[in-house]
Amino acid sequence: MNSKKNASKSKRLQETVITALLANIPTKIIGSNLRTFFYRGIFARLGKDIYIQDSVEFINTPCIEIGNRAQILRGSNINAIGHTDNQISIGDGVQIQHGVDIRALNDTRIKIESDTFIGPYVCIAGPGNIKIGKGCLIAAHSGLFANNHKFSDPIQYIAKQGITRKGIVIEDDCWLGHGVTVTDGVTIGKGCVIGAGSVVTKDIPPYSVAIGTPAKVVKSRIGDKELVNFTESIAQNILD
């Protein structure tokens, strides 16, 4: 038990030293290449052709995976501290713009699948599990929070009443506009469009266009004509 604790302490020390020494070296050619070379030893997995700009902060790197061709820009903070089973996985070709905050918190799995774009200053936080599918577009200032504060007791402080942790799923090919909030327990179906500034509090069926606070479905992306093509293509997929 003690030796396990010591091992994790030495890992943490190694991580702190390496990230502190390398995190702020500028330019792609020198900084990013040095980082991807030396970070390999401290991450759970690090793919090829990764670009990590300067001033990106990683905490608890043994729980963080980054796929091939991923890009992480300046000022982002990816934090897996809080529990040994936390896992943050960033897929192939994912683009994380500057100032993005991804935080696991407590026994949390956060998974961002391939080729998804995360805009500037987006916040993604557990402790519920979060899955973002392939090819999604999450615009700037959006917030995905897999925690809702409980406030049933008016006498106690809200901060002391605990939180929910149901988790959030955003399926493939979704577009979230500027400043969208997704609250805990929500599933957004495949191919959905969520209008700027919306607050999504309930599940959204696939291929919907939803807007407002709370977000309501105003349209389906599948018209009558598309529906025929669409069912055909699904049938084809099943046959294949």
Added chain:
Amino acid sequence: MKKTHSKFKRLQEVLVTGLLGDIPTIALGPKLRKLIYKSIFARMGKSIYIQNGVEFLGTNHIELGNGIHLFKGVRVDALGHPNNKITLASGVAIERNVDIGALDNTEIYIDEGTFVGIGACIAGPGNIKIGKRCLIAAHSGIFANNHTYADPLKYIADQGVTCKGITIEDDCWLGHAVTVTDGVTIGKGSVIGAGAVVTKDIPPYSIAVGMPARVIKTRLPQESINPNDLKIISANSV
């Protein structure tokens, strides 16, 4: 020839910004930057204050007027197309962490004395013009791109974007976290309430709120709502 020239320019830019970009005020960072950045920008006016940690990309497409303030964490990105152009006119103040990105064949013009608040994002590829003495509050987003998503069988990301452009005329105030979508013109002297999403043109001197933003009031005095007077006012304002 042209390519090697632009490659050389980029190298020069990377070296200059890499060496000088992070020097703090106590080590005379802003003074040094004021002196040496002149060589890499398309134009750079007088008495400019650039705090440490400001990122510039494609500086030969960026013009800065006199008396500009740029604070920590700002990113001004003009890379992506040789015709990109970003102009910050005299007296513009850009607060911390603001992101200005041109993308593709884009002209972004921010006119005299305009203030852009913390963490605001301004991005093309449509052209964007923000007028004189505007106030853009924190966390606002001005995006001259709307994804097209007509085909449900293709990924939205592969279906391209619109690029009609955005115009915000002089003397507008955008509240906290306002979104402005592509193709919108906000008329002179308008006020947009916090959290509003502006999807359609707003006439001059309006107060608009909500999602989508609706005009709820005009700033003009009651007796001058006569359409003829409005014409005179807007004619005078030009």
